[in-house]
Amino acid sequence: MTIHKEGYKSIVITAIIFAVINLLSFYFISYSLPWLSWLIFVVTLGLLLFIISFFRVPNRQLTKGDNLVICPADGKVVVIEEVFDEEYFKDKRLQISVFMSPANVHQNRNPISGEVVYNQYHKGKYLVAWHPKSSTENERHSIVIRSAKGEILVKQIAGALAKRIINYLTVGQKVEQSAEYGFIKFGSRVDLLLPVGTKVNVQLNEVVKGGVTVLATL
Missing domain, CATH: 1.10.287 (Helix Hairpins)
Structure with missing residues (x-):
């Protein structure tokens, strides 16, 4: 460690x-x-x-696979549902959200390998991270990674305690699956927006590990 x-x-x-x-x-x-x-x-x-x-x-054996979506953060799965994405895709997406408590590891990892095609920071509120509106109203930082399998939006969301989101990526950057891309201080949440119909490999309230747990299969 x-x-x-x-x-x-x-x-x-x-x-x-x-x-x-x-x-x-x-x-x-x-x-x-x-x-x-x-x-x-x-x-x-x-x-x-x-x-x-x-x-x-912590030292971990990281999971990799071209058709796998790897969990970007430690925590618990709190949302698995279809939503309409107003920010980038402008259509329906499958959202998987992972809540990170202050006791979790707060390093964030790339769910897939590919190229960063979108990177945007949004100012916002500090609602508790499990609040339904935190995905669209809280302070957040969104990135989209494009691979041969398609595009995935990953959103770092600040919570009631988290006041600083760190994101290391830039548009045009090539990223490797399970490698670090950011950090959120003191309690937060990470959302993934996947294509509708993506096979989900986790369940609500399941405890997951960043860089290890397979969230979905493309």
């Missing part, structure tokens, strides 16, 4: 806060209220470990 580069600054800041709080606690509280000093240490250590864990990147 490694730590994602997007986490270095957050981890350093949290570590400094941890050190300052516990130094002050040691000098001013530990003598008269040792139990309180220990409580502060445990709580702040838990926060530090949580922040480190949030930016973890």
Whole structure:
């Protein structure tokens, strides 16, 4: 396991806060209220470990296949339904949505190999990520990857806590399936828009892993 580069600054800041709080606690509280000093240490250590864990990147055996749509994020499948896409396709698509809790790995991976033909950031609200309108009203970043099997739209969506979406791709870039394409900080959601009739390999509420789980077959 490694730590994602997007986490270095957050981890350093949290570590400094941890050190300052516990130094002050040691000098001013530990003598008269040792139990309180220990409580502060445990709580702040838990926060530090949580922040480190949030930016973890586990070692995995990644899944690949020309006709496979690989899950772009860790989390739970919260939507499998047909929707009308107003943004790019302008027709009906099959939407699969994965909700990422703060405890999940938040690295995002390419579901297919191909060429990036669309890349657009949208400002928006910060509704909870499982809200039905979060796909169209929240802050989000959409990309479309074109392969020999067709085009897939992948949408990074900010949640109530997530305030920063990172996307590394550019239009015209060639991408490899299951390779990293972005990161979302502190709770979020990823939507995929697939051709109607695509065979779905997962079920609602199924726990999935980015770069590993096969969401669908083209």
